[in-house]
Amino acid sequence: MSKAIDREGSFKGWITASGCSVNEVNGNIQFVAKLQAVEEYDFESAAFVDITGTEEVEITAYLTLFGKDTNHPVFFGKQLKDALGWDGNIKTLNSEDYSAIPIQFKVESETYNNKARLKVTRIDHVDSTPGGAVSKMAEDKLDAAMAKYATAQRELMGGDKPAAIPTAKKVAAKRAAAPPVVPKVGRPASENIESAKELAKAAVEEQKERAAAAEWNALSPAEKKAATAAKKKAAMPKPPTVPKVSKPAVPPVVEESSVDESDVDQLIEALDLPATCTKDQAWEACETNTYPGKAEQLSEIWTEVVKELGYEVAVDQNNDWPEVRTRVLRRTIDEVPF
Numbered sequence: 001m002s003k004a005i006d007r008e009g010s011f012k013g014w015i016t017a018s019g020c021s022v023n024e025v026n027g028n029i030q031f032v033a034k035l036q037a038v039e040e041y042d043f044e045s046a047a048f049v050d051i052t053g054t055e056e057v058e059i060t061a062y063l064t065l066f067g068k069d070t071n072h073p074v075f076f077g078k079q080l081k082d083a084l085g086w087d088g089n090i091k092t093l094n095s096e097d098y099s100a101i102p103i104q105f106k107v108e109s110e111t112y113n114n115k116a117r118l119k120v121t122r123i124d125h126v127d128s129t130p131g132g133a134v135s136k137m138a139e140d141k142l143d144a145a146m147a148k149y150a151t152a153q154r155e156l157m158g159g160d161k162p163a164a165i166p167t168a169k170k171v172a173a174k175r176a177a178a179p180p181v182v183p184k185v186g187r188p189a190s191e192n193i194e195s196a197k198e199l200a201k202a203a204v205e206e207q208k209e210r211a212a213a214a215e216w217n218a219l220s221p222a223e224k225k226a227a228t229a230a231k232k233k234a235a236m237p238k239p240p241t242v243p244k245v246s247k248p249a250v251p252p253v254v255e256e257s258s259v260d261e262s263d264v265d266q267l268i269e270a271l272d273l274p275a276t277c278t279k280d281q282a283w284e285a286c287e288t289n290t291y292p293g294k295a296e297q298l299s300e301i302w303t304e305v306v307k308e309l310g311y312e313v314a315v316d317q318n319n320d321w322p323e324v325r326t327r328v329l330r331r332t333i334d335e336v337p338f
Contacts, residue, residue, distance in 0.1 A: 002036065005059045005118060010106050010130035011037035012048055013057070019220015020065075020094040021270045031063045031080060031093055032220065032270060035105060035120065041130040048130075052206070059107060061120035062270075065090065076123070083125050094220060102126040117263070224271070224288055239283035240299045242306040268329050275322065279312075282325035290332040301331050 005011075018033040037057040039048040051057060063076040080086045083103050086093055106122035146153060273285055283302070290298050305327045309315050315324060 002058045003055045005037065005107055006056045008108050008118065010041040010104065011035075011051075012039040012041075012102060012104050012126055013037035014102060015098045017220075017223075018093075018098055019223055020090055021220060021272060023064075024269050024272065028064045029066045029090060031061075031065055031076070033061045033063070033098075033123075035059050035061055035103075037105075043130075059118065059120060061105065061123065063120070063123065065093075079123050083123050094222060104128050104130070106130075227288065239279060240303055242303050242312050264330055264333060267333060268326060273322075273325065276319070277321050277325060279315075279321050279324075282321040282328075285325050286328045286332065289329060294332045298328070298332060302328055305331075 013036050016034045016036050018031065020029060021032050022029055035058065037059075038050070038052050040051045041047075042049050063080065064074055065077045065080075066074065077088070080093070081088060084096075084098050084101055086096075104124045104126050105120050106124075107118050108121045109116055110119050110121075111117075271285070271289060274281075277285070286298060286302065287295075294301075302324070305324050306312060306315060308327070309318075309320050309324060315321060
């Protein structure tokens with residue numbers, strides 16, 4: 001199984017799973033994407049090199065689309081339009097499958113609350129120049145190239161007619177007619193280019209083998225709800241019953257941690273779970289979001305947490321099923337890969 005990226009750098013790779021969510025702390029809309037790198041840029045040789053034999057190739061990107069200024073998108077939205085051919089519609093971004101589109105992304109270290117962590121700071125078209133460097137055309141060549149775009153230039157500089165936003169259907173049709181291409185592993189993009197369709201097929205097969213568990217954890221809340229609905233059609237197990245005591249046990253006193261919200265808590269918040277829930281609803285949320293490798297331990301962990309809070313009698317009296325849900329998820333959800 002692949003591991004989290006443990007270094008800064010520029011990478012080429014794929015989106016294994018994605019969706020939109022709302023940050024409960026600040027209300028910002030963000031695009032959450034599970035990324036898997038297959039190439040890494042070597043600045044000495046100025047070329048991308050193959051890293052498929054490396055374990056540390058995965059990271060989850062949390063890309064804010066709309067922040068405090070509700071009238072304008074932030075830069076990640078513009079980057080996603082260029083990288084994915086996105087039409088700008090949040091619903092499209094939440095429902096579209098981008099796993100067959102190769103991308104380039106940048107990973108950098110950031111210090112937050114005195115804690116250093118690696119995060120995705122940029123996402124670009126696969127053929128973008130690493131490091132943000134760009135080449136400029138000579139003025140005479142630029143003037144010649146722009147001669148036929150005079151009308152479009154006037155429109156861009158304040159014309160009455162805004163540029164039409166392509167629909168999701170048009171974007172999908174264009175993508176199907178002309179699939180993107182990516183450079184061959186280990187060689188500059190300008191030297192050798194393979195069919196993206198062939199490379200995408202190989203990458204998807206590899207992802208299924210190496211990152212099945214990680215893909216589940218990176219599903220959006222909407223996708224997980226759909227998966228939960230499918231599970232309900234089968235005979236879903238009920239939450240284990242913790243033997244009641246004749247006298248409610250006093251819940252243990254737990255000191256509040258002085259440490260700020262952990263990465264795991266951030267992942268739980270991204271699930272956008274309701275503030276209140278019943279026992280069955282708490283169990284369903286835990287079963288849906290438990291890391292596959294810990295599924296067999298779920299009942300045991302559930303029982304331990306219920307006992308910690310004074311058994312079911314005390315949990316019912318205190319309406320503590322949301323707390324049971326949170327504590328169980330902290331022990332069973334996959335770790336944030338940065």
